[in-house]
Amino acid sequence: MTKTRKVALGIAVVVAAVAAGFLLSPKLQFLTGGALVNMGYRMQDHIHAFDMAHEHSEPGAIWAELQRQNELAASVRDSFPRSSEHPVVALLVCMDARIDTSELVGDTRRYYYIVRTAGSALAEPEQEMLELAVVNGVEVIVLTTHTDCAAEGAAADPELRERFPAVVELVDQREERIREFMARPIIHDAIAAGRLRIERARIDTQTDRLMPEPPHHGS
Numbered sequence: 001m002t003k004t005r006k007v008a009l010g011i012a013v014v015v016a017a018v019a020a021g022f023l024l025s026p027k028l029q030f031l032t033g034g035a036l037v038n039m040g041y042r043m044q045d046h047i048h049a050f051d052m053a054h055e056h057s058e059p060g061a062i063w064a065e066l067q068r069q070n071e072l073a074a075s076v077r078d079s080f081p082r083s084s085e086h087p088v089v090a091l092l093v094c095m096d097a098r099i100d101t102s103e104l105v106g107d108t109r110r111y112y113y114i115v116r117t118a119g120s121a122l123a124e125p126e127q128e129m130l131e132l133a134v135v136n137g138v139e140v141i142v143l144t145t146h147t148d149c150a151a152e153g154a155a156a157d158p159e160l161r162e163r164f165p166a167v168v169e170l171v172d173q174r175e176e177r178i179r180e181f182m183a184r185p186i187i188h189d190a191i192a193a194g195r196l197r198i199e200r201a202r203i204d205t206q207t208d209r210l211m212p213e214p215p216h217h218g219s
C-alpha cells in the first residue's frame with residue numbers, strides 16, 4: 001500500500017469513528033442540535049428585511065408576512081415531521097416576547113407545556129390548565145416571573161393601574177393565587193404523594209437564565 005493510500009485509509013477510519021460516535025451518542029446529538037438551533041437564531045436575529053417593526057408596516061402587511069412565513073415553516077414541517085414527546089414539565093411564563101422558552105430550557109423537543117400570561121398571573125383558567133397538565137403526567141411545574149416585566153411595571157404605576165385594572169389585580173394577587181393553586185385537591189395530593197414538585201424561579205430577561213427562588217412564605 002502506498003503512503004497516500006495509507007493516509008486516505010487513516011482519514012476514512014477516523015471519519016467513520018467520529019460518525020459512529022455521533023450516531024451512538026444521544027447526548028452529543030442533543031448538544032449539536034442545540035448548537036445548530038442557536039446558530040439559526042443568530043442567522044435570523046440580525047436580518048431586518050423581513051422584520052415586523054411597527055413603524056415600517058401596517059397591520060395588513062404584518063398579517064400577510066406572518067402567513068407567508070408560516071407557509072414556509074409549515075412546508076418544512078410537512079416534509080420533515082417532528083416526533084411527539086410526552087411533556088413532564090409545565091412552565092408558567094409571562095407573555096413578554098423577549099423570553100424564548102426553547103432557549104430557556106435549551107431543548108426544542110417539546111417536553112414542556114407552556115402557559116403564558118401577562119405578568120405570569122395565575123387566574124382560575126390557568127390553574128385549571130396546569131391541573132390538566134398534572135393529570136396528563138406532568139411531574140414538575142415551574143412558576144416563573146422575570147426581570148423588567150411590563151405587567152409588574154404597570155402594577156407599580158398609578159396611571160397604568162387605572163388603565164389596566166384586570167391585569168394589575170392579578171399581578172397584585174400573584175402569591176395569593178399560587179397558594180390557591182397549591183391547595184387544589186389534585187395538586188395538593190400529587191405533591192403529598194411525591195408525584196409533583198412545584199418550583200419558583202425568576203428569569204433574567206436578557207439571558208433567559210432561570211434563577212431559582214426559595215419557596216415563598218405560606219406557599
Ligand SMILES: [Zn+2]
Nearest residue numbers: 094096149150
Ligand atoms: Zn412580563
